[in-house]
Amino acid sequence: MTERAAIRTRLEGVNVPWAERIxxxxxxxxxxxxxxxxxxxxxxxxxxxxxMALVAAGTVALGRALAGRCPMxxxxxxxxxxxxxxxxxxxxxxxxxxxERTEIRLRVNGRDHQLAADARVTLLDLLREQLQLxxxxxxxNFGECGACTVHVDGRRVNACMVLAAAVDGREVTTxxxxxxxxxxxxxxxxxxxxxxxxxxxxxxxQIMSAVALLAExxxxxxxxxxxxxxxxxxRCAAYPQITAAVREVxxxxxxx
Amino acid sequence: xxxxxxxxxASVDQxxxxxxxxxxxxxxxxxxxxxxxxxGVAAPTRLIDITxxxxxxxxxxxxxxxxxxxALAVLADVARHDAVIADYPVLHQAxxxxxxxxxxxxxxxxxxxxxxxxxxxxxxxxxxxxxxxxPGSGCSALxxxxxxxxxxxxxxxxxxxxxxxxxxxxxxxDGVLVTARPDGGRRIPATELHPAPxxxxxxxVLEPGELITAIELPAAAPHSAYVKVxxxxxxxxxxxxxxxxxxxxxxxxxxxxxxLGSVAHRPWRLPAAELALAGLATSNLGALRRAVDESFVDAxxxxxxxxxxxxxxxxxxxxxxxxxxxx
Numbered sequence: 001m002t003e004r005a006a007i008r009t010r011l012e013g014v015n016v017p018w019a020e021r022i023x024x025x026x027x028x029x030x031x032x033x034x035x036x037x038x039x040x041x042x043x044x045x046x047x048x049x050x051x052m053a054l055v056a057a058g059t060v061a062l063g064r065a066l067a068g069r070c071p072m073x074x075x076x077x078x079x080x081x082x083x084x085x086x087x088x089x090x091x092x093x094x095x096x097x098x099x100e101r102t103e104i105r106l107r108v109n110g111r112d113h114q115l116a117a118d119a120r121v122t123l124l125d126l127l128r129e130q131l132q133l134x135x136x137x138x139x140x141n142f143g144e145c146g147a148c149t150v151h152v153d154g155r156r157v158n159a160c161m162v163l164a165a166a167v168d169g170r171e172v173t174t175x176x177x178x179x180x181x182x183x184x185x186x187x188x189x190x191x192x193x194x195x196x197x198x199x200x201x202x203x204x205x206q207i208m209s210a211v212a213l214l215a216e217x218x219x220x221x222x223x224x225x226x227x228x229x230x231x232x233x234x235r236c237a238a239y240p241q242i243t244a245a246v247r248e249v250x251x252x253x254x255x256x
Numbered sequence: 257x258x259x260x261x262x263x264x265x266a267s268v269d270q271x272x273x274x275x276x277x278x279x280x281x282x283x284x285x286x287x288x289x290x291x292x293x294x295x296g297v298a299a300p301t302r303l304i305d306i307t308x309x310x311x312x313x314x315x316x317x318x319x320x321x322x323x324x325x326x327a328l329a330v331l332a333d334v335a336r337h338d339a340v341i342a343d344y345p346v347l348h349q350a351x352x353x354x355x356x357x358x359x360x361x362x363x364x365x366x367x368x369x370x371x372x373x374x375x376x377x378x379x380x381x382x383x384x385x386x387x388x389x390x391p392g393s394g395c396s397a398l399x400x401x402x403x404x405x406x407x408x409x410x411x412x413x414x415x416x417x418x419x420x421x422x423x424x425x426x427x428x429x430d431g432v433l434v435t436a437r438p439d440g441g442r443r444i445p446a447t448e449l450h451p452a453p454x455x456x457x458x459x460x461v462l463e464p465g466e467l468i469t470a471i472e473l474p475a476a477a478p479h480s481a482y483v484k485v486x487x488x489x490x491x492x493x494x495x496x497x498x499x500x501x502x503x504x505x506x507x508x509x510x511x512x513x514x515x516l517g518s519v520a521h522r523p524w525r526l527p528a529a530e531l532a533l534a535g536l537a538t539s540n541l542g543a544l545r546r547a548v549d550e551s552f553v554d555a556x557x558x559x560x561x562x563x564x565x566x567x568x569x570x571x572x573x574x575x576x577x578x579x580x581x582x583x
Binding site: 093094095096097098099100102118119120122142143146149155156157158160162163166168209212213216218226227228230231232 | 257259260261262263264265266267269270271273274283285286287290291293294302303304305307332355356357358359361362489490491
């Protein structure tokens with residue numbers, strides 16, 4: 001077996017091979033019958049310890065075979081694991097070092113940052129508290145409202161559902177990163193043109209979601225826009241205006 | 257959130273070696289774990305970030321038919337995979353009806369079936385009696401507000417339902433969860449991931465440190481569908497859902513598989529109905545209805561959720577109809 005296959009076998013936890021299960025079951029059966037005979041032969045004489053041991057061993061082997069746990073399987077798996085490691089492939093597994101304070105490198109809106117934060121800090125709190133990028137809003141802090149939507153490596157996510165430590169080395173775009181050279185992003189402009197907001201608290205998340213939705217190609221119809229904007233709640237219920245804003249940007253994109 | 261130590265695993269071996277220690281949790285999508293930490297549902301002292309184990313995020317065909325989905329593939333990527341769209345429409349639909357686009361960019365297919373119930377007593381910010389959260393404290397929902405709770409398989413100790421949509425699709429497809437442990441792994445049928453609520457605090461059968469590495473789907477199920485009934489059009493948990501996979505001989509059902517969601521502690525397969533459906537014409541609605549009914553004789557509604565019985569029955573029928581004309 002190659003090293004790769006050995007690693008694969010172990011990782012994927014392939015079940016005990018049927019041949020081994022059947023062989024174990026047969027062996028168990030033979031031992032069981034032998035034990036039973038021995039027991040019967042000695043029944044009239046002394047206590048038949050040997051017979052009882054054989055019956056017990058046979059039963060255990062049968063049971064294990066039926067449960068898919070053959071006596072040799074774990075031993076072989078361990079041996080394989082040991083061999084893989086001895087050959088240096090996976091070498092020695094470096095133990096993980098757990099830290100309550102983490103170092104985070106992050107590119108936010110095109111600027112690189114080197115930060116340190118408690119392991120519990122979410123991307124949302126890091127953006128707001130450490131980078132003072134308060135455009136990203138903290139609504140429910142449970143991944144339910146979408147107000148904290150940002151892009152990580154170009155994909156929209158709820159920033160409250162992401163640990164800052166876990167996005168070390170990634171690229172983040174927030175609402176502050178959309179405008180370029182004093183020009184609003186077309187989606188920002190469309191939200192203004194269509195009154196896509198009232199109190200405005202959900203708006204940064206709505207806009208970040210809408211920008212991603214357009215890139216994903218989910219603006220084919222109003223129904224599709226509504227479905228793919230459904231992760232952003234608006235308590236002022238500006239949904240018709242938001243839909244109109246997204247529709248307009250999508251149409252402008254198609255015209256271009 | 258109580259303090260914890262964070263470490264990022266560079267290899268599966270590293271994650272497994274550290275994962276079995278007490279009070280240790282794997283962090284994948286995080287969309288459940290972070291809320292558990294906030295609510296105090298879980299309080300691990302060590303978090304192993306496995307999100308960089310890209311080898312666990314691949315989606316590839318199995319050599320002898322079927323599909324292997326790496327456990328760390330995010331829901332969005334699974335739903336838009338060509339093979340999933342073409343061969344497993346029930347999974348494609350279940351994923352797109354789950355959560356929101358943002359959450360689907362984070363949540364993984366391996367983690368999603370492990371999410372906990374949405375029972376409001378379980379998720380209460382101020383802890384209430386709940387055997388899932390505090391063993392022995394009692395079940396507030398049994399005689400409390402239980403309109404969203406189970407109609408099948410519940411016990412006096414827990415009447416909660418399993419809320420994952422993809423889990424229902426995986427159960428109807430006879431998917432298998434492949435796990436890894438330091439001394440090997442095992443294969444767990446998707447229908448057996450969630451044990452009966454006898455010890456409600458155990459909501460899945462994984463052992464400490466056991467990691468789901470992949471989900472394997474057997475042969476393609478092109479005639480399959482997922483119907484989700486909820487109080488909003490989108491972005492809401494199901495009141496009930498139904499997943500159906502059919503094998504057809506022209507207009508006649510050769511084999512049917514049905515699983516209901518949000519009616520029990522696990523995706524609830526309907527073996528009696530599945531048996532009765534074999535041999536029926538998909539156009540014979542009366543016969544289909546009687547066949548589905550066979551699985552509802554053992555439904556046990558609670559005080560407020562009797563409505564779920566006709567709703568689930570009709571959702572199952574609707575899913576059969578849609579599956580029959582898919583693709």
